[in-house]
Amino acid sequence: MIIEVTDLKKNFGRVQALKGVNLTVDKGRIVGFIGPNGAGKSTTIRLLLGLLRKDGGKAKIFGLDCYQDAVEIHKRMSYVPGDVNLWPNLTGGEVIDLFIDMQGEDPKSSRKEELIKRFDFDPSRKCRTYSKGNRQKVALIAAFSVESELYILDEPTSGLDPLMEREFQALVKEQKALGKTVLLSSHILSEVEQICDDVAIIRQGEIIESGSIKDLRHLTRTQFIVEAVEDLDFSECQGVYDVVKDHDKWYFQVDHRHIAGVLSYLGNYQVTKLETKEPTLEDLFMRHYEGDAKGGV
Known part of the structure; x- marks a missing residue:
């Protein structure tokens, strides 16, 4: 099991953001994590990334505690946020190289150039000139250029055009074929339906439905x-x-x-x-x- 979340709780003052979330992600599976704004998706992901301290329950990745062992976990995973902020005076290519280097890999030996072509991306421009879609491309290219066991993707196609969305979907399927694991948070239900093996629906801080997409269809x-x-x-x-x-x-x-x-x-x-x-x-x-x-x- 790659991700194991048990009775996870998080409060922001009097607001109970997570009320006991239970979520598991097995190796080699693509899991869609869906729910509307305010349901608890981003809070759950921030806890998994070790950016927040939980108020109760357990959150583990690779059997390690997400908060205490965050550094070790991040060496083996890649993350793409839904709103990418970049250094305005660096070029897209320089930022991609920086991210790859931070993961301990050599940008020259990575699959960076292949992904730049696939996403039709111009790495020579300054980041301040990029649209939202191009900023997302920087994060996606950097994330998939390195060898990671787990990809946590939070609204990763935000701002991408339909052609690039299809390229992203093909890329995720390729990672599954290689035995990689993906947790995909998305509001685009058609995207989740096309590429995910399993789905977990979160509502008001609780997982209210989870399982394989095939099995859940039987409930409708x-x-x-x-x-x-x-x-x-x-x-x-x-x-x-x-x-x-x-x-x-x-x-x-x-x-x-x-x-x-x-x-x-x-x-x-x-x-x-x-x-x-x-x-x-x-x-x-x-x-x-x-x-x-x-x-x-």
Whole structure:
């Protein structure tokens, strides 16, 4: 196990930011860490990085305490924040070399040049001239140029265009193929769904759902779109929700365990067309946050 978080608590004055977070990340897995602003994602990551002292529980990486052994942990991992601040008078290339050197590797022997080409990045410009997307490229190139066992990525594609987002996703998949481990915090649910093996959803300082994406999809409802000659009546049919009729089409959702029963029930009608849509990670996410107030610290 690479990351092990048990009953992790953190308070900021009277505000309880983390209320007992439990999170595990196994070797070679890509884990999506999702939740809205204020849910506790960044606080959890800062505790993992040793930037904050916990108020309770345990946080370990490589079996080492995240706060007491932060220096040893950072020798074996790479981190990319969601808002990168750079030295304005240095060039992008100089900053990348500095970061690689701080990890104890030789910039000349790293894969820096390959990544600069992949991300279509100009390393000769001063950092003060870079857009947000280019600042993110500096951090990504530096992080993936070194040999790390663990990558902690906090909103890493913020500011990148869609083409560069795809390049990032390909890069993460390559790291998994090499046996590396990734913890990815992101609000882009489609990105998490495409590249992650597992997902952990945090809400108001607590992990409320975790597991493989495949398994979690089973907890959501499948969307049905049905056209029929006569009106449909689901009053005696279990597991059907949110029935809406639009002209000759019926839209409704079905709990996974009741799909067979609903299909059998539809056999009583003259159905002319039937479509189903598999649940997405967004469906699961919205199920938990529907009706919640937005915002937070």
